[in-house]
Amino acid sequence: xxxxxxxxxxxxxxxxxxxxxxxxxxxxxxxxxxxxxxxxxxxxxxxxxxxxxxxxxxxxxxxxxxxxxxxxxxxxxxxxxxxxxxxxxxxxxxxxxxxxxxxxxxxxxxxxxxxxxxxxxxxxxxxxxxxxxxxxxxxxxxxxxxxxxxxxxxxxxxxxxxxxxxxxxxxxxxxxxxxxxxxxxxxxxxxxxxxxxxxxxxxxxxxxxxxxxxxxxxxxxxxxxxxxxxxxxxxxxxxxxxxxxxxxxxxxxxxxxxxxxxxxxxxxxxxxxxxxxxxxxxxxxxxxxxxxxxxxxxxxxxxxxxxxxxxxxxxxxxxxxxxxxxxxxxxxxxxxxxxxxxxxxxxxxxxxxxxxxxxxxxxxxxxxxxxxxxxxxxxxxxxxxxxxxxxxxxxxxxxxxxxxx
Amino acid sequence: xxxxxxxxxxxxxxxxxxxxxxxxxxxxxxxxxxxxxxxxxxxxxxxxxxxxxxxxxxxxxxxxxxxxxxxxxxxxxxxxxxxxxxxxxxxxxxxxxxxxxxxxxxxxxxxxxxxxxxxxxxxxxxxxxxxxxxxxxxxxxxxxxxxxxxxxxxxxxxxxxxxxxxxxxxxxxxxxxxxxxxxxxxxxxxxxxxxxxxxxxxxxxxxxxxxxxxxxxxxxxxxxxxxxxxxxxxxxxxxxxxxxxxxxxxxxxxxxxxxxxxxxxxxxxxxxxxxxxxxxxxxxxxxxxxxx
Numbered sequence: 001x002x003x004x005x006x007x008x009x010x011x012x013x014x015x016x017x018x019x020x021x022x023x024x025x026x027x028x029x030x031x032x033x034x035x036x037x038x039x040x041x042x043x044x045x046x047x048x049x050x051x052x053x054x055x056x057x058x059x060x061x062x063x064x065x066x067x068x069x070x071x072x073x074x075x076x077x078x079x080x081x082x083x084x085x086x087x088x089x090x091x092x093x094x095x096x097x098x099x100x101x102x103x104x105x106x107x108x109x110x111x112x113x114x115x116x117x118x119x120x121x122x123x124x125x126x127x128x129x130x131x132x133x134x135x136x137x138x139x140x141x142x143x144x145x146x147x148x149x150x151x152x153x154x155x156x157x158x159x160x161x162x163x164x165x166x167x168x169x170x171x172x173x174x175x176x177x178x179x180x181x182x183x184x185x186x187x188x189x190x191x192x193x194x195x196x197x198x199x200x201x202x203x204x205x206x207x208x209x210x211x212x213x214x215x216x217x218x219x220x221x222x223x224x225x226x227x228x229x230x231x232x233x234x235x236x237x238x239x240x241x242x243x244x245x246x247x248x249x250x251x252x253x254x255x256x257x258x259x260x261x262x263x264x265x266x267x268x269x270x271x272x273x274x275x276x277x278x279x280x281x282x283x284x285x286x287x288x289x290x291x292x293x294x295x296x297x298x299x300x301x302x303x304x305x306x307x308x309x310x311x312x313x314x315x316x317x318x319x320x321x322x323x324x325x326x327x328x329x330x331x332x333x334x335x336x337x338x339x340x341x342x343x344x345x346x347x348x349x350x351x352x353x354x355x356x357x358x359x360x361x362x363x364x365x366x367x368x369x370x371x372x373x374x375x376x377x378x379x380x381x382x383x384x385x386x387x388x389x390x391x392x393x394x395x396x397x398x399x400x401x402x403x404x405x
Numbered sequence: 406x407x408x409x410x411x412x413x414x415x416x417x418x419x420x421x422x423x424x425x426x427x428x429x430x431x432x433x434x435x436x437x438x439x440x441x442x443x444x445x446x447x448x449x450x451x452x453x454x455x456x457x458x459x460x461x462x463x464x465x466x467x468x469x470x471x472x473x474x475x476x477x478x479x480x481x482x483x484x485x486x487x488x489x490x491x492x493x494x495x496x497x498x499x500x501x502x503x504x505x506x507x508x509x510x511x512x513x514x515x516x517x518x519x520x521x522x523x524x525x526x527x528x529x530x531x532x533x534x535x536x537x538x539x540x541x542x543x544x545x546x547x548x549x550x551x552x553x554x555x556x557x558x559x560x561x562x563x564x565x566x567x568x569x570x571x572x573x574x575x576x577x578x579x580x581x582x583x584x585x586x587x588x589x590x591x592x593x594x595x596x597x598x599x600x601x602x603x604x605x606x607x608x609x610x611x612x613x614x615x616x617x618x619x620x621x622x623x624x625x626x627x628x629x630x631x632x633x634x635x636x637x638x639x640x641x642x643x644x645x646x647x648x649x650x651x652x653x654x655x656x657x658x659x660x661x662x663x664x665x666x667x668x669x670x671x672x673x674x675x676x677x678x679x680x681x682x683x684x685x686x687x688x689x690x691x692x693x694x695x696x697x
Contacts, residue, residue: 009502017491218486221455222547225475226503392455 006227010235011242018206019243027202028247031195032254038191039258050093051134054105054117060149061118064141065096094137121146181269188268189329189357192279195251196349197322200286203244204314207291208298208307210236215391216302229388237291241284248283252276278365279352285369286348289376290318296383299391300398310397317345325349332357342368344375406430407452407470407555407586412461414447414610421447422458423610429555429586429603434577436597437590438688439607440696445590446483448607449559452588453480465555476504479553481561485544489533493524496532497546504551511550518546522572538566545573549580556580558589562596574600598688608696621691629684630658630665637676645671657684 018024055062097114099105102125105117109127116126116134124130124138144165151161214220214232223232256272259265269275293314301310328337328350341351341360347368354360382404390403407429414422422444429435439445450456452463454475463470488496494515501511519525522542527535532543541564548558556577562570577587577600591597597604598618606614606621614621633655634641642649645668647660658668665683672678686694 006503009499013491013499016495017488021490213488214486217489218482218484219488220486221450221453221482221484222480222486222500223503224455225453225478225480226500228472 003228003231006231007235007238010227010232011239014210014236014239015243018210018240023202024206024243024247027198028250031198031247031251035191035195035251035255036258038187039255039264040262041187050095051116051131051137052095052097052114053134053138054097054099054108054114056099056102056105056117056119058118058121058145060145061121061141062096062098064145064148065094065137118142181267184264184267185269185332185357186329188275189332189353191255192356193322193325193329193349193353195248196279196283196286196325196352199244199248199251199283200290200349201318203240203287204290204294204318206240206243207236208294208311209304210240211295211298211387211391212301212304212307215299216304220391224392229391230384233292233295233384233387237288237295241287241291244287245280245284248280252279275356278355281369282348282352282372285372285376286321286345289345289348289372289379290314292376292379292383293317296386296390296403297400299387300400300403302397306397321346321349325353328353329357338364342371344372347372406464406466407588408464409448409452410462410464412448412451412458412463414451414456414459420610422451422461425461425607425610425612427605427612427615429588431586432581432584433602434581434587434600435589436601436604437588437607438592438594438597438604438692439590443607443696444610445607446559447610449557449588449590450482452557453478453482455482474554477551477554479548479551479556479558481544481548481558483559485541487532487540487543487547490531492529493532493535493543494519494528497543497550500547501550506551514550514552515546518549521576522546522569537564538569541565542569542572545576549576553580553585555585556587556589558587560591561589562591562593570596594688594692604688606692606695613695614691618688618691621688621695622686629686630661630668631680631682631684632656632658632668632672632678633680634672634676635679637672641671641675 053065055065097108099108099117102119105119105125108114109117109125112127116124116130116138118124118138121142124135130138147165148158148161152158211233214223220232256265256276259268294311297310297314298307301307324336324340324346328334328341331337332354337350337354337357340346341354341364351360351365351368351372355365386400386403390398409425409427412422412425414420425444425448427435427437437445437448447456451458452470454470454472465471465474491499497515497518498508498511501514502508506514516525516528519528522545524539524542524546527539532540535543545561548556561573561577565573577589581587601618603615603617604621605612614624616624632642635654639653640651642651642656642658645656645658646662647658650657650659656672658665661668669678669681672681
């Protein structure tokens, strides 16, 4: 049997046994559910993106609102491109309802049947304030309708007027940092850090518990007469890593799917594929680093009760990375976030948050990844050495210095 | 052939092994006995590569015992270890695969073993749900699944009911007939005496006796004569050479030099000799004598 097939046998066992546990399945379901719900959250708090507008008289305004030339009255839902806030490239749906007179408009507004009503090309009524986005749409439509009417009155052909007035909207270009997607990016960055925190912590704990289970029950004595320590350790890390990776992919698919379903997807910044690939890469690096550390530390003890205390150094490092990364979700452009996104193992959590939160030059990502790969390789070398020496020494806790010597 | 050659091991100030040597030949069942803490488990763990010796060597068929050789050994550690949450058949198969069996071969060997160890009905149960005795049988199955070329079993009989002992004895005897050297430790000396071709007695990290049970008897047991004389006058044996234990009709004379004919003559002179013969000490007695 080759080394790799031994490792793969161990990995398969981990997947088969751990993947069936309630802990993993519940974590999988909850994380997917949470991310799915998060994708709907922005829409739940935003104003509606569809409006019902009453119009008294003024077929021209109706036509401008519905985008039709003949202004056929009736409940016609059409989409218009609103001149809303930067980058919000989405389309709002407007339903126009012709009304008999102002009294009918007031009644309908007070009954909450519509968001606003335009009366006789003179005023717009609302119960309270007109929604900002809707106001822009109505003013723009009013402008168009009145201009067309006045030009027609001056003797111009309405068709030519309409043609002349078809103007491409201005494209927004930022000369500084592109902040158009700031809100969406912040949301994604927060989701990323929550997901990575949960997945990395869970996977590292699974590794630690698995190591101690084998050591404490002395299965390791039988295992190590059949396979090498690196196969056992590597197989465990690979198997549990694949499980965590599957969980991450499910979260990404559910998250993007839910974003598409909720309409949030149109708010997503460009380069989402790159951001998601980066998250997977950083997850794998972070997982390799922290799970190897967890395995090495937990191999020093023989009982599950001791796992918590022996893992303290890893948890401190991990929590530290998490806190810096969490800070980075709020201040992705700050110097702290920038510097820490290069320092392993902090980078494994901070860099994906930064890339989600703001634009990061490729060379920075490359440099941070190279440093993290080097740190992970070092951790694997030291961790495997500690594990190999400590895992067979059952009984009292093994001193780290003895194991590494 | 497994050769253990002068193994030494210290833990700090404490000497665990101070020169342990013995040989287990192909097809031989070797019983390894000794008091708790005498060094049996340490020896077996060094043999299986779980521990490293400070000095000494373990040889397999003449060469140093390597990792690749050990993979073809069956091992049952002193402290039993199985995945509690894994199903019985899955677990035995898994260890078969780890030792190089193909998936089909592991499945076949597992089914066979579970049948022989009366575990077929529990094949789909989690190991943790089994009684300790049945878990022990699973542990044996794990040690045997890859048809090992040598067996190293630390206390394989402890915790087994008589039926399971019989099943295990049968399996071990069969492996021995196939030419496999079998080394096991046990505190059940009657079992060792019944089963083993050879016995090694370890005491305080040193081998104090090795050989067949008969050889040990000859060495340890010789020199004790049991004489039963009817109608003898009390105290007839008082003047005999050696240590005399007079229990009325039955007289034991220890420390006899020579063939004991003078004692026979004295007995015949004292009355009617009903029994005259060398004592055949049990392994337990030999053991007590050896470690004393």
